[in-house]
Amino acid sequence: MSQASLGQRLLAEALGTAFLLATVVGSGIMAERLAGGNVALALLCNAIATGAILAVLILMFAPISGAHFNPAVSLAFMLRGELARLTAAIYIACQIAGGVLGVWAAHLMFDLPVLQFSLKIRTGFSQWFAESVATFGLVLTILGCVARAPAAVPYAVGLYITAAYWFTASTSFANPAVTLARALSDTFAGIAPANVAAFIVAQILGALAAVLTASVLRPRDAMTIS
Numbered sequence: 001m002s003q004a005s006l007g008q009r010l011l012a013e014a015l016g017t018a019f020l021l022a023t024v025v026g027s028g029i030m031a032e033r034l035a036g037g038n039v040a041l042a043l044l045c046n047a048i049a050t051g052a053i054l055a056v057l058i059l060m061f062a063p064i065s066g067a068h069f070n071p072a073v074s075l076a077f078m079l080r081g082e083l084a085r086l087t088a089a090i091y092i093a094c095q096i097a098g099g100v101l102g103v104w105a106a107h108l109m110f111d112l113p114v115l116q117f118s119l120k121i122r123t124g125f126s127q128w129f130a131e132s133v134a135t136f137g138l139v140l141t142i143l144g145c146v147a148r149a150p151a152a153v154p155y156a157v158g159l160y161i162t163a164a165y166w167f168t169a170s171t172s173f174a175n176p177a178v179t180l181a182r183a184l185s186d187t188f189a190g191i192a193p194a195n196v197a198a199f200i201v202a203q204i205l206g207a208l209a210a211v212l213t214a215s216v217l218r219p220r221d222a223m224t225i226s
Contacts, residue, residue, distance in 0.1 A: 004064045006087070012065035013091050014098035016057045020069050021102030021181045022109075023053040028188035029110045042188060043165060051162030058154035067154075070175040071095055072207035076139050079211050092177070099181030107185065118183050118190025127170045127195075128202040134164045134172035135206030136213075143214040176200045 004012070027049035031042040058067040066083075068074045071092040078088040107114045141160045145153045164172035173179045173191070179200055183193040191199065 006090075009065040009087075010090060010094045012061040013068060014094040014101075016061045016065070016067055017069045017095045017098035017177055018102035018105065019057055020050075020053060021099045021178060022105045023102075024050050024178065025103050025106035025182065025185050025187060025189050026109055029106065029112070032188040043171065046189065047162050047165035047171075050165070051158040053158075054161055055154040055158035058157060062153065065091075069095060069098075069177070070138075071177050072135050072139060072175060072203050073142060075204065076143065076207050076211050079208075080143075080214075095177040096180055099177040100184060103181045103185050106187075112187070116184065116186045118186045118192050120186070120190040120192055121195060122170060122191045123195045123198065128198050130168040130170035131173060131199050131202035132206035132209070134168045134170065134174040135203040136210045137164065137206075138172075138174045139207045139210035140213060143210065144217075147214075147218055170199070173199060174203060174206075176203055179203070 024046070028042070028046045031045035031049075035042040035045070054069075057069065061067040061069075066077070068077070068091060074083060074088045074091045074095070077083040078085060083091070104114045107116070138157070138160055141156050142153060145156045149156075161172060161174070164174065173182065176199075179191060179196050182189050182191050183196050
């Protein structure tokens, strides 16, 4: 159990999510500029950078806050009785705020307007199903590794997200805070604001399915739902 104060934990969640979004959006901008129109190459660069930063951020912040950086993850731990409801709610608020700040930081680094909205359409059943699958796999990866191999969590999460960029039709947002923040960036990683709600619903459904599946696979690890 972390001995960090609530303030330290919240700062860790906000900073971690900010760096995550700065990486997702910034590497997308850089990749698109350097890839010469090769979308596959741009996506590969974006995926590698995102997976790498996740491993680093989890190693850095897990001892402080648990390194959720994701409302779906905080929701999962709350449902398992491992995170108080109020703490989960504040975690989620900090994750969203941190994500927005990370997007703005990326825009500043690449000399783009700070305030913008994405025009990139990401919608349809295949995209929504992909987000459910992506979030289900991510949360199940975290719960499984926390239960059996906690030291592997940073690498498992980084590798999972790198792979999920490629095996999901949606390129695996798998994170409501990331989805909201990416709507504020009309760049390679963006998503139109009108498409955000359906993505978040799909992500929450995927997270709930992962919590249920984890309780079936490892019933002695499951906590009573609070």
